[in-house]
Amino acid sequence: MTATATTPERRDGSYTGAAPVRPRAPRRRGTAVAGRIALHVLLTILGLAVMVPFLWMVMSSLKLDSQVFTVPIRWIPEEFHWDNYTRIWVRIPLATYLKNSLFLSVVITALQVLTGSFAAYGFAKVRFPGRDTLFIAYVATIAVPWQAYMVPQYIIMEKAGLVNTHLSLILLQAFGAFGVFLMRQYYLTIPDELCEAARVDGLSEYGIWARIVLPLSKPALASLALLTFVNTWNDYMGPFIYLTSNDLWTVQIGLRSFVGVYDSEYAMIMTGSVLSVLPILTVFLIGQRYFVQGIATSGLK
Structure with a gap:
Protein backbone atom coordinates (compact mmCIF):
# COMPACT_ATOMS: atom_id res chain seq x y z
CA MET A 1 0.00 0.00 0.00
CA THR A 2 1.56 3.26 -1.09
CA ALA A 3 1.12 6.62 0.66
CA THR A 4 -0.20 9.44 -1.48
CA ALA A 5 -0.01 13.15 -0.82
CA THR A 6 -3.31 14.65 0.11
CA THR A 7 -4.56 18.08 -0.87
CA PRO A 8 -7.01 20.34 0.93
CA GLU A 9 -10.63 19.45 0.23
CA ARG A 10 -13.41 22.01 -0.28
CA ARG A 11 -16.83 21.67 1.28
CA ASP A 12 -18.35 20.54 -2.05
CA GLY A 13 -15.89 17.65 -2.29
CA SER A 14 -13.46 19.16 -4.83
CA TYR A 15 -9.77 19.66 -4.23
CA THR A 16 -7.98 22.97 -4.35
CA GLY A 17 -4.49 21.77 -5.12
CA ALA A 18 -1.26 21.78 -3.09
CA ALA A 19 -1.22 23.34 0.39
CA PRO A 20 0.70 26.65 0.72
CA VAL A 21 4.25 26.31 1.98
CA ARG A 22 5.18 28.50 4.97
CA PRO A 23 8.54 30.32 4.96
CA ARG A 24 11.25 28.60 6.86
CA ALA A 25 11.90 29.81 10.39
CA PRO A 26 15.74 29.61 10.23
CA ARG A 27 15.82 32.26 7.50
CA ARG A 28 13.89 34.69 9.69
CA ARG A 29 16.13 33.92 12.61
CA GLY A 30 19.23 34.57 10.50
CA THR A 31 17.86 37.93 9.35
CA ALA A 32 17.10 38.95 12.93
CA VAL A 33 20.62 38.01 14.07
CA ALA A 34 22.18 39.96 11.19
CA GLY A 35 20.08 43.02 12.00
CA ARG A 36 21.07 42.82 15.65
CA ILE A 37 24.76 42.56 14.78
CA ALA A 38 24.48 45.57 12.44
CA LEU A 39 22.74 47.56 15.18
CA HIS A 40 25.48 46.73 17.70
CA VAL A 41 28.18 47.71 15.21
CA LEU A 42 26.46 51.03 14.52
CA LEU A 43 26.03 51.77 18.25
CA THR A 44 29.68 50.87 18.87
CA ILE A 45 30.82 53.30 16.17
CA LEU A 46 28.61 56.07 17.56
CA GLY A 47 29.86 55.38 21.10
CA LEU A 48 33.48 55.62 19.96
CA ALA A 49 32.69 58.88 18.15
CA VAL A 50 31.25 60.32 21.36
CA MET A 51 34.35 59.24 23.27
CA VAL A 52 36.77 60.98 20.89
CA PRO A 53 36.69 64.41 22.65
CA PHE A 54 37.21 62.77 26.04
CA LEU A 55 40.12 60.69 24.77
CA TRP A 56 41.68 63.80 23.23
CA MET A 57 41.32 65.61 26.55
CA VAL A 58 43.00 62.77 28.44
CA MET A 59 45.86 62.57 25.97
CA SER A 60 46.30 66.36 26.02
CA SER A 61 46.57 66.30 29.81
CA LEU A 62 49.74 64.23 29.42
CA LYS A 63 51.46 66.66 27.04
CA LEU A 64 53.35 69.92 27.26
CA ASP A 65 51.50 73.17 26.54
CA SER A 66 53.20 73.51 23.15
CA GLN A 67 52.09 70.01 22.10
CA VAL A 68 48.36 70.31 22.75
CA PHE A 69 47.31 72.11 19.55
CA THR A 70 49.91 70.84 17.12
CA VAL A 71 48.99 70.48 13.44
CA PRO A 72 48.52 67.73 12.46
CA ILE A 73 47.04 66.44 15.71
CA ARG A 74 49.31 64.05 17.57
CA TRP A 75 46.99 61.79 19.53
CA ILE A 76 49.67 59.92 21.46
CA PRO A 77 52.33 62.18 22.99
CA GLU A 78 55.98 61.42 22.42
CA GLU A 79 56.55 61.57 26.17
CA PHE A 80 53.89 61.13 28.83
CA HIS A 81 54.04 63.88 31.45
CA TRP A 82 52.30 62.20 34.37
CA ASP A 83 53.68 64.90 36.64
CA ASN A 84 50.88 67.19 35.40
CA TYR A 85 48.54 65.37 37.77
CA THR A 86 50.78 66.14 40.73
CA ARG A 87 51.78 69.70 39.83
CA ILE A 88 48.20 70.90 39.43
CA TRP A 89 47.49 70.41 43.14
CA VAL A 90 50.38 72.75 43.92
CA ARG A 91 49.69 75.33 41.23
CA ILE A 92 46.10 76.00 42.36
CA SER A 257 43.44 80.44 36.72
CA PHE A 258 45.49 78.84 33.95
CA VAL A 259 44.24 81.35 31.35
CA GLY A 260 46.66 84.27 31.17
CA VAL A 261 46.63 87.56 29.29
CA TYR A 262 49.02 86.47 26.54
CA ASP A 263 49.05 82.70 26.78
CA SER A 264 47.28 79.80 28.47
CA GLU A 265 48.51 76.60 30.09
CA TYR A 266 46.42 74.23 28.02
CA ALA A 267 47.95 71.07 29.46
CA MET A 268 47.02 72.13 32.98
CA ILE A 269 43.53 73.07 31.81
CA MET A 270 43.07 69.61 30.32
Missing part, protein backbone atom coordinates in the same frame (compact mmCIF):
# COMPACT_ATOMS: atom_id res chain seq x y z
CA PRO A 93 44.04 75.02 45.44
CA LEU A 94 42.24 72.34 43.44
CA ALA A 95 41.10 70.47 46.55
CA THR A 96 39.25 73.59 47.73
CA TYR A 97 37.63 74.07 44.35
CA LEU A 98 36.49 70.45 44.20
CA LYS A 99 35.13 70.65 47.75
CA ASN A 100 33.12 73.79 46.91
CA SER A 101 31.72 72.23 43.74
CA LEU A 102 30.77 69.08 45.59
CA PHE A 103 29.09 71.03 48.38
CA LEU A 104 27.02 73.15 46.03
CA SER A 105 26.10 70.21 43.81
CA VAL A 106 24.95 68.00 46.68
CA VAL A 107 22.97 70.69 48.49
CA ILE A 108 21.28 72.10 45.37
CA THR A 109 20.48 68.61 44.09
CA ALA A 110 18.89 67.60 47.39
CA LEU A 111 16.80 70.78 47.52
CA GLN A 112 15.70 70.51 43.89
CA VAL A 113 14.63 66.89 44.36
CA LEU A 114 12.73 67.82 47.52
CA THR A 115 10.96 70.91 46.20
CA GLY A 116 10.41 69.52 42.70
CA SER A 117 8.87 66.25 43.86
CA PHE A 118 6.68 67.96 46.47
CA ALA A 119 5.37 70.62 44.07
CA ALA A 120 4.81 68.01 41.38
CA TYR A 121 2.66 65.99 43.78
CA GLY A 122 0.36 68.98 44.23
CA PHE A 123 0.06 69.50 40.48
CA ALA A 124 -0.53 65.81 39.77
CA LYS A 125 -2.54 64.38 42.68
CA VAL A 126 -4.21 67.29 44.50
CA ARG A 127 -7.30 68.93 42.96
CA PHE A 128 -7.71 72.66 43.46
CA PRO A 129 -9.10 75.50 41.32
CA GLY A 130 -6.71 76.77 38.67
CA ARG A 131 -4.27 73.89 39.09
CA ASP A 132 -3.62 73.27 35.39
CA THR A 133 -3.42 76.99 34.58
CA LEU A 134 -0.91 77.56 37.36
CA PHE A 135 1.14 74.59 36.21
CA ILE A 136 1.26 75.84 32.61
CA ALA A 137 2.29 79.30 33.76
CA TYR A 138 5.01 77.85 36.00
CA VAL A 139 6.41 75.57 33.30
CA ALA A 140 6.32 78.46 30.80
CA THR A 141 9.08 80.14 32.82
CA ILE A 142 11.47 77.60 31.30
CA ALA A 143 11.19 79.51 28.02
CA VAL A 144 12.35 82.75 29.65
CA PRO A 145 16.12 83.16 29.03
CA TRP A 146 18.30 83.49 32.10
CA GLN A 147 19.80 86.71 30.78
CA ALA A 148 16.37 88.38 31.07
CA TYR A 149 16.29 88.16 34.88
CA MET A 150 20.01 87.90 35.64
CA VAL A 151 20.38 91.54 36.67
CA PRO A 152 17.27 91.68 38.92
CA GLN A 153 18.43 88.51 40.68
CA TYR A 154 21.85 89.99 41.32
CA ILE A 155 20.32 93.21 42.71
CA ILE A 156 18.14 91.18 45.08
CA MET A 157 21.10 89.13 46.30
CA GLU A 158 23.19 92.28 46.73
CA LYS A 159 20.46 94.01 48.75
CA ALA A 160 20.18 90.91 50.93
CA GLY A 161 23.96 90.86 51.49
CA LEU A 162 24.34 87.38 49.99
CA VAL A 163 26.81 88.20 47.20
CA ASN A 164 30.09 86.29 47.55
CA THR A 165 28.41 83.50 49.51
CA HIS A 166 27.37 79.99 48.55
CA LEU A 167 23.92 80.72 49.96
CA SER A 168 23.13 82.99 47.02
CA LEU A 169 23.61 80.16 44.52
CA ILE A 170 21.73 77.71 46.73
CA LEU A 171 18.68 79.96 47.06
CA LEU A 172 18.59 80.77 43.34
CA GLN A 173 18.90 77.15 42.20
CA ALA A 174 16.94 75.32 44.91
CA PHE A 175 13.77 75.53 42.81
CA GLY A 176 13.39 74.56 39.17
CA ALA A 177 10.45 74.34 36.80
CA PHE A 178 12.03 71.51 34.85
CA GLY A 179 12.18 69.29 37.93
CA VAL A 180 8.51 69.95 38.68
CA PHE A 181 7.59 69.12 35.10
CA LEU A 182 9.64 65.91 35.06
CA MET A 183 8.26 64.64 38.36
CA ARG A 184 4.65 65.56 37.53
CA GLN A 185 4.75 63.62 34.29
CA TYR A 186 5.95 60.56 36.19
CA TYR A 187 3.40 61.01 38.97
CA LEU A 188 0.60 60.92 36.38
CA THR A 189 1.49 57.29 35.65
CA ILE A 190 0.73 56.33 39.27
CA PRO A 191 -2.96 55.35 39.68
CA ASP A 192 -5.09 57.88 41.53
CA GLU A 193 -6.85 54.94 43.22
CA LEU A 194 -3.78 54.43 45.42
CA CYS A 195 -3.99 57.99 46.74
CA GLU A 196 -7.77 57.77 47.18
CA ALA A 197 -7.46 54.56 49.15
CA ALA A 198 -4.84 56.15 51.38
CA ARG A 199 -7.08 59.15 52.02
CA VAL A 200 -9.93 56.84 52.97
CA ASP A 201 -7.61 55.14 55.46
CA GLY A 202 -6.89 58.54 57.03
CA LEU A 203 -3.42 59.20 55.64
CA SER A 204 -2.59 62.89 55.16
CA GLU A 205 -1.33 64.38 51.92
CA TYR A 206 2.17 64.56 53.36
CA GLY A 207 1.97 60.88 54.27
CA ILE A 208 0.70 59.91 50.82
CA TRP A 209 3.55 61.79 49.19
CA ALA A 210 6.22 60.36 51.48
CA ARG A 211 4.97 56.79 51.97
CA ILE A 212 3.27 55.96 48.67
CA VAL A 213 4.29 58.28 45.84
CA LEU A 214 8.00 58.70 46.56
CA PRO A 215 8.80 54.97 46.89
CA LEU A 216 7.17 54.41 43.49
CA SER A 217 9.15 57.25 41.88
CA LYS A 218 12.76 56.18 42.41
CA PRO A 219 13.65 56.20 38.68
CA ALA A 220 12.30 59.72 38.19
CA LEU A 221 13.99 60.94 41.38
CA ALA A 222 17.31 59.47 40.24
CA SER A 223 16.94 61.10 36.83
CA LEU A 224 16.23 64.50 38.33
CA ALA A 225 19.07 64.16 40.83
CA LEU A 226 21.58 63.18 38.16
CA LEU A 227 20.59 65.98 35.77
CA THR A 228 20.65 68.58 38.54
CA PHE A 229 24.01 67.38 39.89
CA VAL A 230 25.64 67.54 36.44
CA ASN A 231 24.20 70.98 35.66
CA THR A 232 25.29 72.40 39.02
CA TRP A 233 28.76 70.88 38.80
CA ASN A 234 29.32 72.29 35.31
CA ASP A 235 27.80 75.69 36.07
CA TYR A 236 30.20 78.50 35.23
CA MET A 237 28.21 81.73 34.97
CA GLY A 238 26.52 81.46 38.37
CA PRO A 239 29.72 81.13 40.44
CA PHE A 240 31.47 83.62 38.13
CA ILE A 241 28.86 86.31 38.88
CA TYR A 242 28.22 85.77 42.59
CA LEU A 243 31.53 84.44 43.95
CA THR A 244 34.53 86.78 44.12
CA SER A 245 36.60 85.13 46.87
CA ASN A 246 39.13 82.55 45.78
CA ASP A 247 38.22 80.36 48.76
CA LEU A 248 34.63 80.07 47.47
CA TRP A 249 35.39 79.34 43.82
CA THR A 250 34.22 76.14 42.17
CA VAL A 251 36.39 73.95 39.97
CA GLN A 252 35.00 75.50 36.78
CA ILE A 253 36.08 78.97 37.92
CA GLY A 254 39.35 77.66 39.31
CA LEU A 255 40.43 76.25 35.95
CA ARG A 256 40.35 79.78 34.60
CA THR A 271 44.45 67.98 33.45
CA GLY A 272 42.00 69.87 35.64
CA SER A 273 39.17 69.06 33.24
CA VAL A 274 39.90 65.34 33.49
CA LEU A 275 39.87 65.54 37.28
CA SER A 276 36.62 67.52 37.24
CA VAL A 277 34.91 64.91 35.05
CA LEU A 278 35.68 62.00 37.38
CA PRO A 279 33.01 62.86 40.04
CA ILE A 280 30.34 63.24 37.34
CA LEU A 281 31.36 59.94 35.78
CA THR A 282 31.18 58.23 39.17
CA VAL A 283 27.72 59.60 39.93
CA PHE A 284 26.44 58.60 36.50
CA LEU A 285 27.76 55.05 36.79
CA ILE A 286 26.09 54.67 40.18
CA GLY A 287 22.69 55.96 39.04
CA GLN A 288 22.77 54.80 35.41
CA ARG A 289 20.17 52.06 35.83
CA TYR A 290 17.64 54.34 37.52
CA PHE A 291 18.39 57.19 35.12
CA VAL A 292 17.66 55.15 31.99
CA GLN A 293 14.58 53.62 33.57
CA GLY A 294 13.23 57.00 34.64
CA ILE A 295 13.70 58.56 31.20
CA ALA A 296 12.54 55.60 29.12
CA THR A 297 9.58 54.23 31.09
CA SER A 298 6.16 55.77 31.32
CA GLY A 299 4.07 52.79 32.49
CA LEU A 300 3.32 51.38 35.91
CA LYS A 301 5.45 49.10 38.02
Whole structure:
Protein backbone atom coordinates (compact mmCIF):
# COMPACT_ATOMS: atom_id res chain seq x y z
CA MET A 1 0.00 0.00 0.00
CA THR A 2 1.56 3.26 -1.09
CA ALA A 3 1.12 6.62 0.66
CA THR A 4 -0.20 9.44 -1.48
CA ALA A 5 -0.01 13.15 -0.82
CA THR A 6 -3.31 14.65 0.11
CA THR A 7 -4.56 18.08 -0.87
CA PRO A 8 -7.01 20.34 0.93
CA GLU A 9 -10.63 19.45 0.23
CA ARG A 10 -13.41 22.01 -0.28
CA ARG A 11 -16.83 21.67 1.28
CA ASP A 12 -18.35 20.54 -2.05
CA GLY A 13 -15.89 17.65 -2.29
CA SER A 14 -13.46 19.16 -4.83
CA TYR A 15 -9.77 19.66 -4.23
CA THR A 16 -7.98 22.97 -4.35
CA GLY A 17 -4.49 21.77 -5.12
CA ALA A 18 -1.26 21.78 -3.09
CA ALA A 19 -1.22 23.34 0.39
CA PRO A 20 0.70 26.65 0.72
CA VAL A 21 4.25 26.31 1.98
CA ARG A 22 5.18 28.50 4.97
CA PRO A 23 8.54 30.32 4.96
CA ARG A 24 11.25 28.60 6.86
CA ALA A 25 11.90 29.81 10.39
CA PRO A 26 15.74 29.61 10.23
CA ARG A 27 15.82 32.26 7.50
CA ARG A 28 13.89 34.69 9.69
CA ARG A 29 16.13 33.92 12.61
CA GLY A 30 19.23 34.57 10.50
CA THR A 31 17.86 37.93 9.35
CA ALA A 32 17.10 38.95 12.93
CA VAL A 33 20.62 38.01 14.07
CA ALA A 34 22.18 39.96 11.19
CA GLY A 35 20.08 43.02 12.00
CA ARG A 36 21.07 42.82 15.65
CA ILE A 37 24.76 42.56 14.78
CA ALA A 38 24.48 45.57 12.44
CA LEU A 39 22.74 47.56 15.18
CA HIS A 40 25.48 46.73 17.70
CA VAL A 41 28.18 47.71 15.21
CA LEU A 42 26.46 51.03 14.52
CA LEU A 43 26.03 51.77 18.25
CA THR A 44 29.68 50.87 18.87
CA ILE A 45 30.82 53.30 16.17
CA LEU A 46 28.61 56.07 17.56
CA GLY A 47 29.86 55.38 21.10
CA LEU A 48 33.48 55.62 19.96
CA ALA A 49 32.69 58.88 18.15
CA VAL A 50 31.25 60.32 21.36
CA MET A 51 34.35 59.24 23.27
CA VAL A 52 36.77 60.98 20.89
CA PRO A 53 36.69 64.41 22.65
CA PHE A 54 37.21 62.77 26.04
CA LEU A 55 40.12 60.69 24.77
CA TRP A 56 41.68 63.80 23.23
CA MET A 57 41.32 65.61 26.55
CA VAL A 58 43.00 62.77 28.44
CA MET A 59 45.86 62.57 25.97
CA SER A 60 46.30 66.36 26.02
CA SER A 61 46.57 66.30 29.81
CA LEU A 62 49.74 64.23 29.42
CA LYS A 63 51.46 66.66 27.04
CA LEU A 64 53.35 69.92 27.26
CA ASP A 65 51.50 73.17 26.54
CA SER A 66 53.20 73.51 23.15
CA GLN A 67 52.09 70.01 22.10
CA VAL A 68 48.36 70.31 22.75
CA PHE A 69 47.31 72.11 19.55
CA THR A 70 49.91 70.84 17.12
CA VAL A 71 48.99 70.48 13.44
CA PRO A 72 48.52 67.73 12.46
CA ILE A 73 47.04 66.44 15.71
CA ARG A 74 49.31 64.05 17.57
CA TRP A 75 46.99 61.79 19.53
CA ILE A 76 49.67 59.92 21.46
CA PRO A 77 52.33 62.18 22.99
CA GLU A 78 55.98 61.42 22.42
CA GLU A 79 56.55 61.57 26.17
CA PHE A 80 53.89 61.13 28.83
CA HIS A 81 54.04 63.88 31.45
CA TRP A 82 52.30 62.20 34.37
CA ASP A 83 53.68 64.90 36.64
CA ASN A 84 50.88 67.19 35.40
CA TYR A 85 48.54 65.37 37.77
CA THR A 86 50.78 66.14 40.73
CA ARG A 87 51.78 69.70 39.83
CA ILE A 88 48.20 70.90 39.43
CA TRP A 89 47.49 70.41 43.14
CA VAL A 90 50.38 72.75 43.92
CA ARG A 91 49.69 75.33 41.23
CA ILE A 92 46.10 76.00 42.36
CA PRO A 93 44.04 75.02 45.44
CA LEU A 94 42.24 72.34 43.44
CA ALA A 95 41.10 70.47 46.55
CA THR A 96 39.25 73.59 47.73
CA TYR A 97 37.63 74.07 44.35
CA LEU A 98 36.49 70.45 44.20
CA LYS A 99 35.13 70.65 47.75
CA ASN A 100 33.12 73.79 46.91
CA SER A 101 31.72 72.23 43.74
CA LEU A 102 30.77 69.08 45.59
CA PHE A 103 29.09 71.03 48.38
CA LEU A 104 27.02 73.15 46.03
CA SER A 105 26.10 70.21 43.81
CA VAL A 106 24.95 68.00 46.68
CA VAL A 107 22.97 70.69 48.49
CA ILE A 108 21.28 72.10 45.37
CA THR A 109 20.48 68.61 44.09
CA ALA A 110 18.89 67.60 47.39
CA LEU A 111 16.80 70.78 47.52
CA GLN A 112 15.70 70.51 43.89
CA VAL A 113 14.63 66.89 44.36
CA LEU A 114 12.73 67.82 47.52
CA THR A 115 10.96 70.91 46.20
CA GLY A 116 10.41 69.52 42.70
CA SER A 117 8.87 66.25 43.86
CA PHE A 118 6.68 67.96 46.47
CA ALA A 119 5.37 70.62 44.07
CA ALA A 120 4.81 68.01 41.38
CA TYR A 121 2.66 65.99 43.78
CA GLY A 122 0.36 68.98 44.23
CA PHE A 123 0.06 69.50 40.48
CA ALA A 124 -0.53 65.81 39.77
CA LYS A 125 -2.54 64.38 42.68
CA VAL A 126 -4.21 67.29 44.50
CA ARG A 127 -7.30 68.93 42.96
CA PHE A 128 -7.71 72.66 43.46
CA PRO A 129 -9.10 75.50 41.32
CA GLY A 130 -6.71 76.77 38.67
CA ARG A 131 -4.27 73.89 39.09
CA ASP A 132 -3.62 73.27 35.39
CA THR A 133 -3.42 76.99 34.58
CA LEU A 134 -0.91 77.56 37.36
CA PHE A 135 1.14 74.59 36.21
CA ILE A 136 1.26 75.84 32.61
CA ALA A 137 2.29 79.30 33.76
CA TYR A 138 5.01 77.85 36.00
CA VAL A 139 6.41 75.57 33.30
CA ALA A 140 6.32 78.46 30.80
CA THR A 141 9.08 80.14 32.82
CA ILE A 142 11.47 77.60 31.30
CA ALA A 143 11.19 79.51 28.02
CA VAL A 144 12.35 82.75 29.65
CA PRO A 145 16.12 83.16 29.03
CA TRP A 146 18.30 83.49 32.10
CA GLN A 147 19.80 86.71 30.78
CA ALA A 148 16.37 88.38 31.07
CA TYR A 149 16.29 88.16 34.88
CA MET A 150 20.01 87.90 35.64
CA VAL A 151 20.38 91.54 36.67
CA PRO A 152 17.27 91.68 38.92
CA GLN A 153 18.43 88.51 40.68
CA TYR A 154 21.85 89.99 41.32
CA ILE A 155 20.32 93.21 42.71
CA ILE A 156 18.14 91.18 45.08
CA MET A 157 21.10 89.13 46.30
CA GLU A 158 23.19 92.28 46.73
CA LYS A 159 20.46 94.01 48.75
CA ALA A 160 20.18 90.91 50.93
CA GLY A 161 23.96 90.86 51.49
CA LEU A 162 24.34 87.38 49.99
CA VAL A 163 26.81 88.20 47.20
CA ASN A 164 30.09 86.29 47.55
CA THR A 165 28.41 83.50 49.51
CA HIS A 166 27.37 79.99 48.55
CA LEU A 167 23.92 80.72 49.96
CA SER A 168 23.13 82.99 47.02
CA LEU A 169 23.61 80.16 44.52
CA ILE A 170 21.73 77.71 46.73
CA LEU A 171 18.68 79.96 47.06
CA LEU A 172 18.59 80.77 43.34
CA GLN A 173 18.90 77.15 42.20
CA ALA A 174 16.94 75.32 44.91
CA PHE A 175 13.77 75.53 42.81
CA GLY A 176 13.39 74.56 39.17
CA ALA A 177 10.45 74.34 36.80
CA PHE A 178 12.03 71.51 34.85
CA GLY A 179 12.18 69.29 37.93
CA VAL A 180 8.51 69.95 38.68
CA PHE A 181 7.59 69.12 35.10
CA LEU A 182 9.64 65.91 35.06
CA MET A 183 8.26 64.64 38.36
CA ARG A 184 4.65 65.56 37.53
CA GLN A 185 4.75 63.62 34.29
CA TYR A 186 5.95 60.56 36.19
CA TYR A 187 3.40 61.01 38.97
CA LEU A 188 0.60 60.92 36.38
CA THR A 189 1.49 57.29 35.65
CA ILE A 190 0.73 56.33 39.27
CA PRO A 191 -2.96 55.35 39.68
CA ASP A 192 -5.09 57.88 41.53
CA GLU A 193 -6.85 54.94 43.22
CA LEU A 194 -3.78 54.43 45.42
CA CYS A 195 -3.99 57.99 46.74
CA GLU A 196 -7.77 57.77 47.18
CA ALA A 197 -7.46 54.56 49.15
CA ALA A 198 -4.84 56.15 51.38
CA ARG A 199 -7.08 59.15 52.02
CA VAL A 200 -9.93 56.84 52.97
CA ASP A 201 -7.61 55.14 55.46
CA GLY A 202 -6.89 58.54 57.03
CA LEU A 203 -3.42 59.20 55.64
CA SER A 204 -2.59 62.89 55.16
CA GLU A 205 -1.33 64.38 51.92
CA TYR A 206 2.17 64.56 53.36
CA GLY A 207 1.97 60.88 54.27
CA ILE A 208 0.70 59.91 50.82
CA TRP A 209 3.55 61.79 49.19
CA ALA A 210 6.22 60.36 51.48
CA ARG A 211 4.97 56.79 51.97
CA ILE A 212 3.27 55.96 48.67
CA VAL A 213 4.29 58.28 45.84
CA LEU A 214 8.00 58.70 46.56
CA PRO A 215 8.80 54.97 46.89
CA LEU A 216 7.17 54.41 43.49
CA SER A 217 9.15 57.25 41.88
CA LYS A 218 12.76 56.18 42.41
CA PRO A 219 13.65 56.20 38.68
CA ALA A 220 12.30 59.72 38.19
CA LEU A 221 13.99 60.94 41.38
CA ALA A 222 17.31 59.47 40.24
CA SER A 223 16.94 61.10 36.83
CA LEU A 224 16.23 64.50 38.33
CA ALA A 225 19.07 64.16 40.83
CA LEU A 226 21.58 63.18 38.16
CA LEU A 227 20.59 65.98 35.77
CA THR A 228 20.65 68.58 38.54
CA PHE A 229 24.01 67.38 39.89
CA VAL A 230 25.64 67.54 36.44
CA ASN A 231 24.20 70.98 35.66
CA THR A 232 25.29 72.40 39.02
CA TRP A 233 28.76 70.88 38.80
CA ASN A 234 29.32 72.29 35.31
CA ASP A 235 27.80 75.69 36.07
CA TYR A 236 30.20 78.50 35.23
CA MET A 237 28.21 81.73 34.97
CA GLY A 238 26.52 81.46 38.37
CA PRO A 239 29.72 81.13 40.44
CA PHE A 240 31.47 83.62 38.13
CA ILE A 241 28.86 86.31 38.88
CA TYR A 242 28.22 85.77 42.59
CA LEU A 243 31.53 84.44 43.95
CA THR A 244 34.53 86.78 44.12
CA SER A 245 36.60 85.13 46.87
CA ASN A 246 39.13 82.55 45.78
CA ASP A 247 38.22 80.36 48.76
CA LEU A 248 34.63 80.07 47.47
CA TRP A 249 35.39 79.34 43.82
CA THR A 250 34.22 76.14 42.17
CA VAL A 251 36.39 73.95 39.97
CA GLN A 252 35.00 75.50 36.78
CA ILE A 253 36.08 78.97 37.92
CA GLY A 254 39.35 77.66 39.31
CA LEU A 255 40.43 76.25 35.95
CA ARG A 256 40.35 79.78 34.60
CA SER A 257 43.44 80.44 36.72
CA PHE A 258 45.49 78.84 33.95
CA VAL A 259 44.24 81.35 31.35
CA GLY A 260 46.66 84.27 31.17
CA VAL A 261 46.63 87.56 29.29
CA TYR A 262 49.02 86.47 26.54
CA ASP A 263 49.05 82.70 26.78
CA SER A 264 47.28 79.80 28.47
CA GLU A 265 48.51 76.60 30.09
CA TYR A 266 46.42 74.23 28.02
CA ALA A 267 47.95 71.07 29.46
CA MET A 268 47.02 72.13 32.98
CA ILE A 269 43.53 73.07 31.81
CA MET A 270 43.07 69.61 30.32
CA THR A 271 44.45 67.98 33.45
CA GLY A 272 42.00 69.87 35.64
CA SER A 273 39.17 69.06 33.24
CA VAL A 274 39.90 65.34 33.49
CA LEU A 275 39.87 65.54 37.28
CA SER A 276 36.62 67.52 37.24
CA VAL A 277 34.91 64.91 35.05
CA LEU A 278 35.68 62.00 37.38
CA PRO A 279 33.01 62.86 40.04
CA ILE A 280 30.34 63.24 37.34
CA LEU A 281 31.36 59.94 35.78
CA THR A 282 31.18 58.23 39.17
CA VAL A 283 27.72 59.60 39.93
CA PHE A 284 26.44 58.60 36.50
CA LEU A 285 27.76 55.05 36.79
CA ILE A 286 26.09 54.67 40.18
CA GLY A 287 22.69 55.96 39.04
CA GLN A 288 22.77 54.80 35.41
CA ARG A 289 20.17 52.06 35.83
CA TYR A 290 17.64 54.34 37.52
CA PHE A 291 18.39 57.19 35.12
CA VAL A 292 17.66 55.15 31.99
CA GLN A 293 14.58 53.62 33.57
CA GLY A 294 13.23 57.00 34.64
CA ILE A 295 13.70 58.56 31.20
CA ALA A 296 12.54 55.60 29.12
CA THR A 297 9.58 54.23 31.09
CA SER A 298 6.16 55.77 31.32
CA GLY A 299 4.07 52.79 32.49
CA LEU A 300 3.32 51.38 35.91
CA LYS A 301 5.45 49.10 38.02
